[in-house]
Amino acid sequence: MGEMFRTAFQRPVTKDYPFGAPQVAERFRGKLDIDPVKCTGCGVCEAVCPATVITMIPVGKRKVAGREIENKRPVFDLYTCISCGQCVDDCRFGALWLTHEFELATTDKNSLVMNKALKVVV
Amino acid sequence: MNALQIAEILLFPGLTFFVWLAFVFDWLDRKTSARMQGRVGPLLAGPHGILQPVADFFKLTSKEEIIPEYADKFVFLWGPPLFFAAPAVGTIFLPVAGLNALVFDPYDLLFILFLLAFSTLMAAMLGYASAGRYSTIAIGRLVVQYTSFEVPLIISIITPAVLAGSLSVEGIVVAQSHYWYILFAPISFAVFIIATLAELEKPPFDIPSAKTEIVAGWMTEFSARSLAYVKLTKNLSYVFLSALAVSLFLGGPSGPVLTQASTLQNLLYLIYFLVKLFAVGFGIFAIRTSLARIRIEQAASLFWTILTPLSLLQLGIVIFLR
Amino acid sequence: MQYSPENMVPFGPVHPALKEPEYFKLILEGEKIVEVIPRIGYVHRGIERAAQDRTWIKNVYLFERICGICSFAHSIAYTQAIENLLQFEIPRRARYIRLIIAELERIHSHLLWLGLVGYWTGFDTLFMWIWKDREHVLDLVETITGNRIHKSYSTISGVRRDLPDNIGEPLRKEMKYIEERSEYYKSLVSSEETLVIRTRGIGRINQDIVRKLCPVGPLLRCTGIARDVRVEDPYAAYDEIIPDVKTSNDGDIASLLLLRIEEVKESCRLVLEAFEKIPSGPVKLTAPRSVPKGEAIFHVEAPRGELFYFVRSPGGTIPDRVKIRTPTMANLLTATEMLKGHTLADVPVVLTGMDPCFGCMDRVSIVELDKSKQWAIRGEELRQFGIDWYKQRRSKT
Amino acid sequence: MKVGGMISKFRKSTVITVSPDHAKETCQLIVTELPEFYHLSTITGVDDDPSITLYYHFWQGGDFLSVKTGVPKTNPVIPSLIDVLPSAILYEAEVKDLLGVIFQGNPLMDRRLLLPDNYPLEAPPPLRKEADPEKIRKMMELE
Numbered sequence: 001m002g003e004m005f006r007t008a009f010q011r012p013v014t015k016d017y018p019f020g021a022p023q024v025a026e027r028f029r030g031k032l033d034i035d036p037v038k039c040t041g042c043g044v045c046e047a048v049c050p051a052t053v054i055t056m057i058p059v060g061k062r063k064v065a066g067r068e069i070e071n072k073r074p075v076f077d078l079y080t081c082i083s084c085g086q087c088v089d090d091c092r093f094g095a096l097w098l099t100h101e102f103e104l105a106t107t108d109k110n111s112l113v114m115n116k117a118l119k120v121v122v
Numbered sequence: 123m124n125a126l127q128i129a130e131i132l133l134f135p136g137l138t139f140f141v142w143l144a145f146v147f148d149w150l151d152r153k154t155s156a157r158m159q160g161r162v163g164p165l166l167a168g169p170h171g172i173l174q175p176v177a178d179f180f181k182l183t184s185k186e187e188i189i190p191e192y193a194d195k196f197v198f199l200w201g202p203p204l205f206f207a208a209p210a211v212g213t214i215f216l217p218v219a220g221l222n223a224l225v226f227d228p229y230d231l232l233f234i235l236f237l238l239a240f241s242t243l244m245a246a247m248l249g250y251a252s253a254g255r256y257s258t259i260a261i262g263r264l265v266v267q268y269t270s271f272e273v274p275l276i277i278s279i280i281t282p283a284v285l286a287g288s289l290s291v292e293g294i295v296v297a298q299s300h301y302w303y304i305l306f307a308p309i310s311f312a313v314f315i316i317a318t319l320a321e322l323e324k325p326p327f328d329i330p331s332a333k334t335e336i337v338a339g340w341m342t343e344f345s346a347r348s349l350a351y352v353k354l355t356k357n358l359s360y361v362f363l364s365a366l367a368v369s370l371f372l373g374g375p376s377g378p379v380l381t382q383a384s385t386l387q388n389l390l391y392l393i394y395f396l397v398k399l400f401a402v403g404f405g406i407f408a409i410r411t412s413l414a415r416i417r418i419e420q421a422a423s424l425f426w427t428i429l430t431p432l433s434l435l436q437l438g439i440v441i442f443l444r
Numbered sequence: 445m446q447y448s449p450e451n452m453v454p455f456g457p458v459h460p461a462l463k464e465p466e467y468f469k470l471i472l473e474g475e476k477i478v479e480v481i482p483r484i485g486y487v488h489r490g491i492e493r494a495a496q497d498r499t500w501i502k503n504v505y506l507f508e509r510i511c512g513i514c515s516f517a518h519s520i521a522y523t524q525a526i527e528n529l530l531q532f533e534i535p536r537r538a539r540y541i542r543l544i545i546a547e548l549e550r551i552h553s554h555l556l557w558l559g560l561v562g563y564w565t566g567f568d569t570l571f572m573w574i575w576k577d578r579e580h581v582l583d584l585v586e587t588i589t590g591n592r593i594h595k596s597y598s599t600i601s602g603v604r605r606d607l608p609d610n611i612g613e614p615l616r617k618e619m620k621y622i623e624e625r626s627e628y629y630k631s632l633v634s635s636e637e638t639l640v641i642r643t644r645g646i647g648r649i650n651q652d653i654v655r656k657l658c659p660v661g662p663l664l665r666c667t668g669i670a671r672d673v674r675v676e677d678p679y680a681a682y683d684e685i686i687p688d689v690k691t692s693n694d695g696d697i698a699s700l701l702l703l704r705i706e707e708v709k710e711s712c713r714l715v716l717e718a719f720e721k722i723p724s725g726p727v728k729l730t731a732p733r734s735v736p737k738g739e740a741i742f743h744v745e746a747p748r749g750e751l752f753y754f755v756r757s758p759g760g761t762i763p764d765r766v767k768i769r770t771p772t773m774a775n776l777l778t779a780t781e782m783l784k785g786h787t788l789a790d791v792p793v794v795l796t797g798m799d800p801c802f803g804c805m806d807r808v809s810i811v812e813l814d815k816s817k818q819w820a821i822r823g824e825e826l827r828q829f830g831i832d833w834y835k836q837r838r839s840k841t
Numbered sequence: 842m843k844v845g846g847m848i849s850k851f852r853k854s855t856v857i858t859v860s861p862d863h864a865k866e867t868c869q870l871i872v873t874e875l876p877e878f879y880h881l882s883t884i885t886g887v888d889d890d891p892s893i894t895l896y897y898h899f900w901q902g903g904d905f906l907s908v909k910t911g912v913p914k915t916n917p918v919i920p921s922l923i924d925v926l927p928s929a930i931l932y933e934a935e936v937k938d939l940l941g942v943i944f945q946g947n948p949l950m951d952r953r954l955l956l957p958d959n960y961p962l963e964a965p966p967p968l969r970k971e972a973d974p975e976k977i978r979k980m981m982e983l984e
Contacts, residue, residue: 003573003628003632004158004408004411004412004569005158007157007158007159007160007573008154008157008158010160012156012157012160012161012162012163013160013161013576013579014161014162025583025586025587025590026587026608027586027587027588027589027590027605027608028586028590028591029590029591029596048501048502049502050498050501050502050504050505050506051505082505082594083591084505084594084596085590085596085604086501086505086596089604098590155568155569158569159568159569159572159573159576160572160573160576161572325566325567325568326566326638328566411568411569412569413567413636413638414562414565414566414567414570414636414638414639414642415565415566415567415638415642416638416641416642417641417642417787417790418787419787420641490967492939492968493939493967493968493974496968656927656928657927657928658880658881658926658928660880671880676902676903677900677902677903677904741854741898741905741907743882743900750882750900752882752883752898752900754883754885754896754898756887764887765885765887765888765968767883767885767886767887769882769883769932773883773931774928774931776931777927777928777930777931
């Protein structure tokens with residue numbers, strides 16, 4: 001009973017999130033982001049992603065040692081992304097990271113498709 | 123019955139005043155129990171969420187009413203307004219603004235007892251009419267609980283009547299003008315409060331509407347309009363019973379009166395009445411948030427083995443004292 | 445009591461008292477429960493079949509999503525089973541970090557359960573308070589692993605990231621706070637009269653039921669058998685930081701309550717001790733993509749009991765078979781045993797007694813044992829049956 | 842071991858490979874003969890094409906004891922362990938549903954288990970190698 005009155009006069013713990021700022025931890029894993037310049041199109045992230053979010057899209061041709069090689073860049077369908085960060089760990093060039101943004105509700109699905117990487121090369 | 127009396131019954135100290143009080147009580151109940159649990163409670167409808175119960179009521183009445191196939195149509199439709207009538211009629215006998223109630227009748231205490239029994243009967247009728255499996259089980263529990271708490275309730279109501287020597291609420295209030303009956307009969311005040319908890323199905327006695335076992339108990343099948351009425355009636359009987367406790371044990375609106383002017387006097391009486399009412403209300407909120415729900419046979423044994431002899435003992439003392 | 449549709453009360457599958465869909469057919473005699481037939485399988489997602497077309501790394505994220513409450517237990521059980529196959533020795537610091545996060549998860553899971561018991565006995569205030577305190581642990585876990593529930597923190601060769609360096613001070617503060625609160629709840633649970641009469645002597649089980657039905661975790665320990673995977677088959681860093689196993693011996697819900705609060709306090713001590721003794725060094729090695737041929741068994745003490753993993757690898761990057769047996773699966777038969785003889789009001793309380801996590805268990809389930817199929821009973825039939833059932837009983841006695 | 846069977850030991854778990862008809866006997870020996878309290882963790886079924894291998898895992902203290910038997914895929918039948926270990930009813934029911942092994946004496950054998958009610962009867966049990974999810978999904982749509 002005593003405890004009840006003590007809690008009654010303390011500040012309630014409910015966070016006023018929709019009105020106040022969202023309190024998120026520093027290491028929070030939110031929406032994926034890519035730096036198109038650093039990305040070399042190696043395709044490791046596509047192989048390792050558990051939710052098959054990433055698909056490599058051919059972007060143009062590149063001459064390496066006389067042979068024509070397809071140049072590929074990743075496209076992320078963040079609709080199915082589970083923010084696990086495995087691609088971030090396995091990307092040798094540090095082109096991927098997870099932001100703190102988590103408000104991903106949208107009315108159309110393809111607004112979540114991120115093809116930033118394609119734009120740079122073409 | 124001139125226009126003023128009708129206006130008094132319908133408007134100020136009568137129906138609308140108590141319905142408004144019912145909404146305020148519901149808001150207070152939700153707000154304080156939320157604060158005690160570290161939550162914030164209703165916040166958005168109106169300043170500090172005070173209009174939340176009103177918003178709930180009107181939202182419910184606008185929803186579509188679903189009547190179960192096996193339900194007894196007539197009782198299901200006309201039950202809730204009747205159920206609402208029980209505490210609404212009871213409020214007329216309680217003196218609120220001024221020492222005399224709206225309707226004076228030497229034996230109105232007996233009528234109030236009938237009203238209490240009537241509201242539980244109506245609850246049983248409604249639950250049984252909705253013919254759901256959960257409501258039939260809930261009715262069994264409701265009747266067991268009612269029969270167990272009714273005897274101590276009646277005894278604890280009779281003690282102030284014996285003290286005041288009259289069977290009318292107004293008579294009791296007048297007799298308490300210089301010392302309240304709670305000093306003489308504290309046990310029956312406690313028994314009365316516990317019995318009101320059981321009548322209103324508040325924890326620890328919310329067994330008939332135990333949401334974790336039998337969904338919403340006898341209220342499971344109610345939807346829009348009837349659910350709104352049933353909820354309002356529960357809040358109204360909450361106010362009615364605490365007002366009854368105030369008039370029987372805490373001397374109703376009586377209190378030190380400074381001036382002779384009757385309107386100012388009535389205002390003062392009103393303020394005393396409201397202060398005591400909210401005090402009793404807070405007491406019940408505190409008890410409600412701090413106890414778990416006990417099982418039906420434990421509730422029955424609690425009432426029969428502990429509360430009934432206690433209130434009989436109290437009645438004996440009062441008769442001896444008198 | 446021959447099963448007949450008249451006196452059968454359905455409890456579930458979607459019922460406000462149960463957080464996950466499960467369905468118990470209760471055969472009642474009046475209000476007393478005579479027979480319980482669980483029928484579950486409503487959240488079965490075929491995870492074992494799905495695991496067979498994903499690589500080893502992808503499975504880590506699949507298995508931690510089996511259960512929302514004990515997700516880290518699943519991931520360390522799986523990763524350690526593979527490390528067994530790889531004959532890998534992961535760095536000591538990683539094993540300490542795994543212990544810390546596992547114990548934090550045990551605290552959060554037990555607090556969740558304690559709050560639920562309060563909720564199911566109608567004691568909402570206890571539910572609100574306990575879940576308020578649980579937030580402290582969840583925030584702590586979020587600062588360390590980045591996510592409150594799906595920690596995705598352990599991988600095949602250790603832990604993905606090191607502890608944040610300024611974690612020491614908040615960790616000690618929160619652990620002390622949780623210890624204080626569990627001390628308060630211990631006194632509250634044994635003194636609060638209305639709670640005691642709802643939990644003491646309910647759902648009593650004894651040693652021979654346990655030996656027959658093999659439950660695991662707190663349900664086993666509350667009958668006096670001190671059996672804990674962390675002590676008997678130490679994994680992670682439990683060989684250096686020994687938890688002492690709590691038991692009580694009267695096997696009812698009240699003893700389960702106290703047992704779990706003791707375990708919360710024990711976990712707080714373990715976390716602090718592990719944090720003091722944590723060695724420095726790397727937290728992760730580079731793991732090969734493919735696992736050599738072989739099979740491995742690994743079990744872990746999840747908050748609800750022994751979580752069992754059997755992994756068989758054909759020697760490639762895709763597993764051949766992963767068998768998961770979750771603690772709720774083992775406890776379910778004991779729970780139905782506990783239910784017998786109690787009234788309908790006790791059903792939710794006893795059901796929470798075993799702390800069911802149907803998300804976990806529902807990869808497999810049992811079906812109802814009775815024979816007759818569909819039933820449609822109306823309120824009156826049930827009432828009518830009850831009346832003449834009592835009349836006939838009264839005439840007999 | 843009195844029962845003819847090959848014992849192989851690796852790391853902390855010993856595996857006793859036995860023929861199907863000795864399986865029940867071995868489990869009975871483990872539970873009754875050996876002094877410590879052996880706890881049946883679970884029964885695992887694996888589909889290795891010609892036959893379905895079953896493992897009965899027993900846990901005691903630090904190590905594991907698994908009884909391994911193979912059941913021919915053509916008629917996968919094996920006596921049930923219910924009378925020795927009542928808790929086996931759960932695990933046998935699971936293996937029956939996912940792999941189609943029939944355990945004689947287990948009351949759950951004739952009931953549809955964890956698979957959804959509209960899982961086609963003629964479709965092979967899901968964990969079998971020949972069960973291809975696309976085909977089954979098409980079958981389910983037809984029903």
